[in-house]
Amino acid sequence: MTKVLLLSGPNLNLLGTREPSIYGTDTLETHVERATARAALSGLALEHLQSNHEGVLIDAIHAARGEYAAIIINAGAFTHTSWALHDALNTFDGVMVEVHLSNPAARESFRHTSVLAPVVNGSIAGFGRRSYDLAVDAVVQLLDVGTGEAPK
Numbered sequence: 001m002t003k004v005l006l007l008s009g010p011n012l013n014l015l016g017t018r019e020p021s022i023y024g025t026d027t028l029e030t031h032v033e034r035a036t037a038r039a040a041l042s043g044l045a046l047e048h049l050q051s052n053h054e055g056v057l058i059d060a061i062h063a064a065r066g067e068y069a070a071i072i073i074n075a076g077a078f079t080h081t082s083w084a085l086h087d088a089l090n091t092f093d094g095v096m097v098e099v100h101l102s103n104p105a106a107r108e109s110f111r112h113t114s115v116l117a118p119v120v121n122g123s124i125a126g127f128g129r130r131s132y133d134l135a136v137d138a139v140v141q142l143l144d145v146g147t148g149e150a151p152k
């Protein structure tokens, strides 16, 4: 089965109770369950890792090389700072989609730059829980594995 790695960065383990007016009330587990189910509709096996540690995320990207067809990444605040994650993603030759629940472009200025954006296929932001649905759909399109059925 074609595998997709969903990576979640710092503080996303607190979703549900973390600034719910910005990030909503769904837990990370709920987002992952939805994304896993949606990926499965197109025959993709989605696996998830969350870490608050940059090096753990980098190690996961290295381990994904040759093993996963795609990476979906919500790097949290590392999005705006981590050239090390940028470089790690650059070593991955599969599909890469950056995802955010909120719309960083509409928030504080430090969130306006993503250092990951230049190395991924594309970025999806600002659609709340639907951001994850759209990220999976982007991977399905880019891998060309759609079933032709409308996803639920």
Ligand code: DQA
Pocket: 010, 011, 012, 074, 075, 076, 077, 078, 079, 099, 100, 101, 102, 103, 104, 111
């Ligand atoms: C986030 C946006 C980032 O700016 C922030 O640091 C996060 C969450 C999002 O999903 O909207 O931790 O990636």
